[in-house]
Amino acid sequence: MSTKTDKIDRLAELTAQTETATGHSLWYEAFRRLRSSKMAIIGAGIIALFVLIAVIGPWIAPYSPTAQLWRGEVVPARSVFVGPRAENWFGLDHLARDEFSRMLVGARQTLLVGVVATLLGFTIGCLIGIASGAASTLGGRAGRRIDSVIMRFIDMLLALPSLLLAVSVAAVLGQSLTTVMIAVGVVQIPIFARLLRGSMLAQGGSDYVLASRALGVRKRRIVLGHIVPNSLSPVIVQATLSLATAIIEAAALSYLGLGNPDAAVPEWGVMLAQAQGFFDSAPMLAVYPSVGIIITALGFTLLGEAMREALDPKLRS
Structure with a gap:
């Protein structure tokens, strides 16, 4: 758990530097480096x-993902399957459905689950992070106590393996696509909460905060109008990385x-589970969704890591 929290806290520290030596904003310099980063482009x-x-x-x-148009050509009991051919680029599954069509349609379900789960974790996590960060930064002694209580609860959630926590939540709520979104989103909540809270603490001692307090600006306006907008940089980076994690955990x-x-609705994780029983006779049925999940997660990971490096002054050339 300490390694996970260390990475989150390190990313939160990056917002302490909002302007580079050249006078440009941190995001301007980061975007300039991203344009020349092969990892970000890929x-x-x-x-x-x-x-x-x-x-x-x-x-x-080319075909309906649920249509069994070649039922007589596939006999799973006899290990008779149809591989890639002209009319079926990825072959047929165990129910004689076009695998290529199911992969295309299943991509939407996979993206929907990943995006909704990440948005759920992002929204609730940021609300908790704002409450905790504001209490610690401007709430005095009582606020720091509130922050301590919230963070100990967040640390407890971070100590649990993410997949175990997601499975526990899904088992309680029951089987459904909404359950998967909620379960994966719950896993992301403590990450975003701790990250935004740490970023707000890094911004709390900035000159513009001290000046605003000296001028008598209301605390709510300082938090929502100044500290939070300047603390979102690492949270956005983490959201990109979390999309990769969300897709993998949703598939799991x-x-x-x-x-x-x-089960008739195509989704890459469901397709992988259905192919498990036919791995000996038709291994490609498991390979296609697996490769799709891996490559998609790789794309979000590469872009997220490139953004992290572009924002980190210690990693700049």
Whole structure:
């Protein structure tokens, strides 16, 4: 848990520097470095391709993802499957459905789960982080006590393995696609909360905060109008990285049978679970969704790591 919290606190410290030696803002300099970063370009390219497929996939899919048009050609009991061919680029699954069409349509479900789960964790986590950071920065002794109580609860959540926490939440709420979104979102909440709180503490001693307090500006306006906007940089970076984690964890929950109860609806994690029983006779049915999950997560990870390095003064050349 200490390694996880150390990484979060280190990322939060980056907002302490809001202007570089050249006089440009931190985000301007970071964007300038991102444009020349091969890692960022590759990551952004993968993400753009994934989003494009998720958006237009249902319209360009050659067949319905639920249509069993070649039922007589596939006999799972006899290990008879149809591999890639001209009319079925990725072959047929165990129910004689076009695997390529299911991959295209399943990309939308995978993206939807990842984005909604991350937005849920981001929103609730930021609200908790703002409350904790504001209490510690401007709340005096009582505020610091409130901050301490909130952070100990957050540390307890961070101490739990993320997948174990997600499985526990999903098992309590029951099997559904909404459950997967909530479970993965809950895992992200303590990360965003601690990160934003640490970033706000880094900004709390800035000159503009001291000047605002000296001028008698209300604490609420200082927090919401000045500290929070200047503390969001590392949180945005973490949101990019969290999308990769959310996609992997959502696929894991679907693989464990905690996702959408309608197995006919294509989703990469569900497709991977369905292919498990036919791995010996048709291993490619498991390879396609696995590669899709890995490449998509890689894209978000590459872009997020590139953004982290661009913001970190210790990693700049």
